[in-house]
Amino acid sequence: MPNLLLVLADVVAVVLLTFALYLPRHRRRDLAVAYLGVNVGVLAVAAALSSSTVGAGLGLGLFGVLSIIRLRSSELSQREVAYYFSALALGLLGGLTVTTPAVSIAFMGLVVAVMYVGDHPRLLPRLRSQTVLLDRAINREDELAAHLADLVGGRVHSASVQRLDLVNDTTLVDVRYSVPSSRRRRSVDDDLAAPARESHASTALASRPAASLRTAALAATAPVTR
Structure with missing residues (x-):
């Protein structure tokens, strides 16, 4: 019988992994569906077939078989592969009962925490x-x-x-x-954009009609009457 506490912990962990970490950072809905499907599928199979004699062997066998699956519809980056295996590991931890529930839940939290830190935008952003x-x-x-x-x-x-x-x-x-820091990049971009702005201003001045230029010159030289 599957442990309902582990099942609930797995659902919470995969929801956090998919909707709190992956989607806000990478915005790929198709892979979010894949992570949920892999997690729930592995959880269901592991919970249905696990026992005290074949639990560990079943977990390693499922992990090995699913690890050789290659999705040919689109190319996956190493970061997305890490999320894929995290969802797979959460499903195995929730479906197998080879350890106490507290240890399995602790491992689930460790997987989610590692993905949060390892894929954080502020970790080596340059x-x-x-x-x-x-x-x-x-x-x-x-x-x-x-x-x-x-x-x-x-x-x-x-x-x-x-x-x-x-x-x-x-x-x-x-x-x-x-890449350089954002402050330095902004200063470099401003230095590069300054000649372009000056050229654009000169071009705009040269393209003004001659009548407008004469009107502006007469207005500048006209005496001020009181």
């Missing part, structure tokens, strides 16, 4: 990772790092060349970098 396809074949590391730093607008920590095509003159690079 670090980025991208796969960049350059329209140049660059085989020198120093030149490649300088070009990528100018391209991404940040400090390059590592650049791993995935493909160097000398025939088509392209370079595929996996780059890890950090």
